[in-house]
Amino acid sequence: MLDQLGVEAKFYRGDSKRQLHQQLEIIRGVQGKNVVTIVDEAHLLDKETLEEIRFLMNYKMDSLNPMALILVGQNELWDKLKLQRYAAIRQRIDIKCEIPQYDRSQTEEYIAAHLKYAQGTSEIFTEKAIDEIHRYSAGSARAINKVATHALMFAAQRAKKLIDDYMVRTVIAGELP
The missing domain is CATH 1.10.8.60 (Helicase, Ruva Protein; domain 3)
Incomplete structure (x- = not known):
């Protein structure tokens, strides 16, 4: 994500996370823009990546969402998110949309x-x-x-x-x- 924002990521993951949060604060606070992140093929995300998304969205103890996150994927995405280990991520989902099967x-x-x-x-x-x-x-x-x-x-x-x-x-x- 830092690369998409034109910022070179730090070597250590923790430093990169702080760096990303700082960039999001600059975009929101200084530039007055809302950030929207879209992840396509989200059903392919592994457990570690989903956990990183949860930490990213757990900004300032849930008092402020740093960005809007849109996960786009096949039905397997919701099947995965229904698992108990992803309850914290599920709780952060405000809207769920599905394209139903056509008759x-x-x-x-x-x-x-x-x-x-x-x-x-x-x-x-x-x-x-x-x-x-x-x-x-x-x-x-x-x-x-x-x-x-x-x-x-x-x-x-x-x-x-x-x-x-x-x-x-x-x-x-x-x-x-």
Whole structure:
């Protein structure tokens, strides 16, 4: 984080922590800015890193949060944070947002919205193709994106203008884990 702030970190961890808190105080107090830190793929954080985050957020004995922290990750992140050893971190979470799994009609709307954004037409996928995409993805936005993108590439390679359930199953069986 110090590197992101343009500051060379001290050799010892404790010194670096103090240095980071000082920089955050300067940004908040002198510059009058709020600090927001976003950690992507947070489900991959190990125990030691999560503990460091807890210490970072435990500033002046909880009387002042030095920054807003946004942890972005897959569902495994919340599963991990539910463990008793992370109770102190959980207590510091003010808001929790989840993207729920889509049902069949939401999957279709999601695909249509992406196609519209790409200036495509929603008639590219047949109803049965969308059924297969939903079945494979179980409504996960990331999995929908993956299978739909692979199906579009598969169709383009074969100069097909319509993607049916057979093509989706072929892509799933041959190109996706």
